[in-house]
Amino acid sequence: MMPPVAIKSDSLNAGQANALATSLDLRLLEDHQMPAGPFLLEFKGDRLMLHMTGSPRFRPWIVDLxxxxxxxxxxxxxxxxxxxxxxxxxxxxxxxxxxxxxxxxxxxxxxxxxxxxxxxxxxxxxxxxxxxxxxxxxxxxxxxxxxxxxxxxxxxxxxxxxxxxxxxxxxxxxxxxxxxxxxxxxxxxxxxxxxxxxxxxxxxxxxxxxxxxxxxxxxxxxxxxxxxxxxxxxxxxx
Ligand SMILES: C[S@@+](CC[C@H](N)C(=O)[O-])C[C@H]1O[C@@H](n2cnc3c(N)ncnc32)[C@H](O)[C@@H]1O
The missing domain is CATH 3.40.50.150 (Vaccinia Virus protein VP39)
Structure with missing residues (x-):
């Protein structure tokens, strides 16, 4: 069973976030909405970050190849x-x-x-x-x-x-x-x-x-x- 993941985005990346939400079947959040599940993907500028929402000390994860x-x-x-x-x-x-x-x-x-x-x-x-x-x-x-x-x-x-x-x-x-x-x-x-x-x-x-x-x-x-x-x-x- 896949853990629930939500997605949100700044205005720059709204199109990309929308496309990703559709292709991966993720819930696209408005700015004021809080994710219900344990993971949140967030587009910010040129970065795509993964938050673990239940762990406040967790710094967002970014893939830097x-x-x-x-x-x-x-x-x-x-x-x-x-x-x-x-x-x-x-x-x-x-x-x-x-x-x-x-x-x-x-x-x-x-x-x-x-x-x-x-x-x-x-x-x-x-x-x-x-x-x-x-x-x-x-x-x-x-x-x-x-x-x-x-x-x-x-x-x-x-x-x-x-x-x-x-x-x-x-x-x-x-x-x-x-x-x-x-x-x-x-x-x-x-x-x-x-x-x-x-x-x-x-x-x-x-x-x-x-x-x-x-x-x-x-x-x-x-x-x-x-x-x-x-x-x-x-x-x-x-
Ligand atoms: C231990 S991690 C690999 C770490 C990797 N060697 C690295 O350098 O980052 C195992 C990964 O394999 C993926 N995986 C396991 N079975 C797979 C499969 N049948 N097909 C594709 N990916 C698979 C898992 O989702 C997980 O991300």
Whole structure:
């Protein structure tokens, strides 16, 4: 069950807000109206912000893709992609931290996100002029990857999965972005279908991000790369 989300806007963005409210079936609020549900999307100038209405100390969340660039070094995510990987499908895009890192590191990335609010915020961020260079390397698809993956042609070299993980008593508190994702999409999901589709359709590899303490999502991995908090399990597709 999706949590209720309302939307409001300044006068500059009324048209965009209207269109988004219609396409995502969100309640469009007048200035004086208060949202009834836990989330409010707000257009203000060139920003699209997400408020968590029940948490007064929560500062509005904005997707800033420029923050996702990281230094490459001996990066375990990049190493997990393997040699000769040109096109990666990030089938669990989230806030696109990993997708942007892959894109600015030279991969062509198709990022697929199922949640309508997350996907709308990503699209808004990608449409900003400051991210124009990213658009050449990164395509965003709103949809369920189990359905999107079979239609991607030519098939991607690597399909990358970073499914939600419910957490572990010893895990450090999740970062803000992850806390919001958990509130929007829930703590964890059944990944069997997603993994099966990835194994059926990737050309060279399927890579799955896991916390160190978590079991692999499937048997048969052929390798892994390790970072400080997470590892990337590598599978050879069928
Ligand atoms: C742990 S987050 C991914 C974080 C991401 N790697 C990043 O760098 O921001 C998992 C995301 O995958 C999305 N997701 C899970 N299953 C999906 C599916 N079948 N199709 C598309 N998106 C999916 C969830 O909605 C959630 O946003």
């Amino acid at each position: 420029r923050k996702h660039r990281r230094s490459k070094g001996r990066d375990p995510l990049l190493r997990a992609m393997g040699p000769g990987a040109g096109h990666v499908v990030d089938a669990t895009a989230g806030w696109c931290v990993d997708a942007v890192h892959l894109a600015v590191s030279g991969f062509r990335v198709t990022a697929v996100e199922q949640d309508r609010v997350v996907a709308a915020m990503l699209k808004h961020a990608l449409d900003q002029p400051v991210n124009r260079e990213l658009v050449d390397r990164m395509e965003l698809v709103h949809g369920d990857s189990t359905r999107v993956i079979p239609g991607i042609r030519p098939r991607a070299d690597v399909i990358y999965l970073d499914p939600m993980y419910p957490g572990h008593p010893k895990s450090p508190a999740p970062r803000k972005g992850m806390r919001i994702l958990r509130a929007l999409v829930g703590p964890g999901q059944d990944t069997r279908d997603l993994f099966d589709q990835a194994m059926r359709h990737a050309k060279k590899r399927v890579v799955v991000k896991r916390p160190h303490h978590a079991d692999p999502i499937a048997s048969g991995k052929v390798g892994e790369t390790r970072g400080k908090l997470v590892r990337f399990d590598i599978y050879k597709p069928h």
